[in-house]
Each structure stands twice: as C-alpha cells, then as structure tokens.
Amino acid sequence: MTGEVRDWITMVLVLVAAVMCLAAGIGLLRMPDVLTRLHAATKPQILGLIAMMADIALNTPAVVTITMAIAIIFFQGLTAPISAHMVGRAGYRAGSVHRESLLRDDLARRIEQAERTQKH
Secondary structure, three states: OOHHHHHHHHHHHHHHHHHHHHHHHHHHHHOOOHHHHHHHHHHHHHHHHHHHHHHHHHHOOOHHHHHHHHHHHHHHHHHHHHHHHHHHHHHHHHOOOOHHHOOOOHHHHHHHHHHHHHHO
16 A cells, blocks of 8 residues: 555544544533433544554554554443443432433333332
C-alpha cells in the first residue's frame, strides 16, 4: 500500500474516532438521566476505539501490534457493557433514572421481590 493511500485511510479512521468521541461527549452533556447517558457514552466509545485500533494496526502491521489491537478491542467490548450495566443499576437504585420514560421496568419488580424475601 502506498504512503498516500495509507495517509488517507489514517485520516478517515482518526476522523471517525474523533467524531465518535465528540458524539459521546455531547451525549453525556445533553441526555437527561443515567441510562441515556450510559447509552450515549458506551456505543460511540467502542466504535471510536475500533477505528483507532484499526488505524494503529494498519500503520504498524506487526503480529504483536495486531494481536494487541484485537485484544484491546475484545476486552473493551467485553467490559464496557458490563460496567455500564452495573452503573445503570446503581443509578436506578439511587433514583437518578426518569422512571416515567421507561417503556418496561423489570428491575422494580425484582427489587420488590428481593426486599420481600429479605423481610421474611
């Protein structure tokens, strides 16, 4: 691959990553509650990371670099949704969620069942 083509691909991938980071930041500022903020932050963050890791793997095509990029994407893709889920549950219990905007609230029923079970 010629240097000029690689530079153009790098420019596009870095621009995509920057736009994803900007979208996540705007989403964090504009969204009203914890759940929507988590959604706005988690999705673009993973896509931006994938674009950045693809750029790094493209510009440094060594086995070690590509393996590390794949591992970073895999573990970030594994941990980001889990941590967002846990933060969302904590925000729900703390009352930082607009419950009237939820279409379905399965967690309320489970919390009530757990509290009833603890009392007995």
